[in-house]
Amino acid sequence: MSQSEAVETTAVDSGSAVISVKDAGIRYRRNRRSRRNFKDLFSARARKTRPGEFWALRNVTFDVLPGEAIGVVGRNGQGKSTLLKLVAEVVLPDEGSVGVHGGVAPLIEITGGFVNDLSVRENVYLTAGLHGMKKADIAAQFDEIIEFAEIGDFLDTPYKHLSSGMKVRIAFSVVSRLEEPIILVDEVLAVGDRAFKEKCYRRIDELLAGGRTLFIVSHSEKDLRRFCTRGLYLDKGRLVLDAPIAEVLERYNADYGVK
Numbered sequence: 001m002s003q004s005e006a007v008e009t010t011a012v013d014s015g016s017a018v019i020s021v022k023d024a025g026i027r028y029r030r031n032r033r034s035r036r037n038f039k040d041l042f043s044a045r046a047r048k049t050r051p052g053e054f055w056a057l058r059n060v061t062f063d064v065l066p067g068e069a070i071g072v073v074g075r076n077g078q079g080k081s082t083l084l085k086l087v088a089e090v091v092l093p094d095e096g097s098v099g100v101h102g103g104v105a106p107l108i109e110i111t112g113g114f115v116n117d118l119s120v121r122e123n124v125y126l127t128a129g130l131h132g133m134k135k136a137d138i139a140a141q142f143d144e145i146i147e148f149a150e151i152g153d154f155l156d157t158p159y160k161h162l163s164s165g166m167k168v169r170i171a172f173s174v175v176s177r178l179e180e181p182i183i184l185v186d187e188v189l190a191v192g193d194r195a196f197k198e199k200c201y202r203r204i205d206e207l208l209a210g211g212r213t214l215f216i217v218s219h220s221e222k223d224l225r226r227f228c229t230r231g232l233y234l235d236k237g238r239l240v241l242d243a244p245i246a247e248v249l250e251r252y253n254a255d256y257g258v259k
């Protein structure tokens, strides 16, 4: 199947889509800390690509229906995490548009949303609260959240003193409990140990069975095949293939697999 045909097969009526990305582009500066300064936002020059700038994503268009499980593949640095940040509305497109209809539970940067100097307990309340959970509901689920993460001995420890695996555990445990319809998962499963990963897999299965929409970035073909029905293949910031996951992995392996 040709690339253009593949893209057409998954085109949906954007009226019913939960995520609708149209011709989106994100431009970064190579040598600056911030993406753009305040003045740029109001200047006509902001539209042009200046020296040192590049497009991390460009001309990306796709729609996602409720309940779809989408795997994003591509080599390092091709725009996968940037795409998830667009969907999480952590970054805004420099070109095109991104419509997200429904709340997003983002597992996109391990520390994302968690405050280093606050304790584990305080972070659970903060993160769940920011996503609209009532204090009483958080309190009712608190023990289960901690039990899932298996970090009961660290409730009053500042988040920054947790190991990286423990950070992932508590982040996954809280975020996967949010009642948001869209779940974003970026490589977090790569960090946990095997037993914890299995627990996460089962939780993701439950979320999918409950009709949530999943967006997952992974370099694990096994994980992608397990959860996803559809794949988006990014190369140099372009969406080169939008097709059933098996087809996307086949193409990706043909392009870059170990020969």
Ligand SMILES: Nc1ncnc2c1ncn2[C@@H]1O[C@H](COP(=O)(O)OP(=O)(O)OP(=O)(O)O)[C@@H](O)[C@H]1O
Binding pocket: 028, 029, 030, 035, 056, 074, 075, 076, 077, 078, 079, 080, 081, 082, 083
């Ligand atoms: N805040 C930023 N400022 C400047 N450049 C950035 C920024 N964030 C990402 N980039 C660049 O944008 C490009 C895409 O990055 P992105 O993190 O989306 O890649 P990725 O496909 O997720 O990679 P990986 O598989 O390594 O996680 C890379 O060249 C990266 O260096």
